[in-house]
Amino acid sequence: MLPKTYYVDSCIWLNFFKKEGDINNGVPYWKLAENFFEKIIFSEDNIIYSGFILKEIKYNLNNNELFKEKQAFIQEEPKFKFVKVVEEDYAFGRKLEYEFNFEISFFDCMHIAISKRLRCILVTRDRLLIKKAKKFVSVNKPEELFS
Helix, strand or coil: CCCCCECCHHHHHHHHHCCCCHHHCCCCCCHHHHHHHHHHHHHCCCCECCCHHHHHHHHHHHHHHHHHHHHEEEEEEEEEEEECCCCCHHHHHHHHHCCCCCCCCCCHHHHHHHHHCCCCCEEECCHHHHHHCCCCCCCCCHHHHHC
C-alpha cells in the first residue's frame, strides 16, 4: 500500500492540544485526534502542515509559551512535514474565496488549495469546510480514516 499524505486542519490540532471534547458524548475529539496522530506516526504515512496552520494554532491558543511548546512538538516529529505555500496556492485560494462567496475563511480556502496542489487528504472536523472542499479534494474527519 502506498503511503498517504494528510493535511490536518488547525481544528484537529487544537482538539488535541486543548483536550477538547466531552467524555459524556462518546470519545472526546482530542482522543480521536490523538488516535489519528499515533496511527500516522507508526505508519508509512505523513502529515503536512503550513504556516497557515501554525498561525491559527498560535491565535487560538492565545498563549505564547504554550504555542512554542506545541510548535516544537509539531516541528520535532519526523512524520510531520512543513510545506511552503506557493503563488499558485494563493491564486487558487483567492479564487475559492470568491467562488464560495466568502462563506469560509481565506485560511480554509488555502487549506483546500494546498491539499489540492499536493494531492493529499484534508483532515478536518469543520462541516462547512468539508462540504466546500469535497468538490476539490478528498476530505475526512480523523476517525473516518482508520476505522
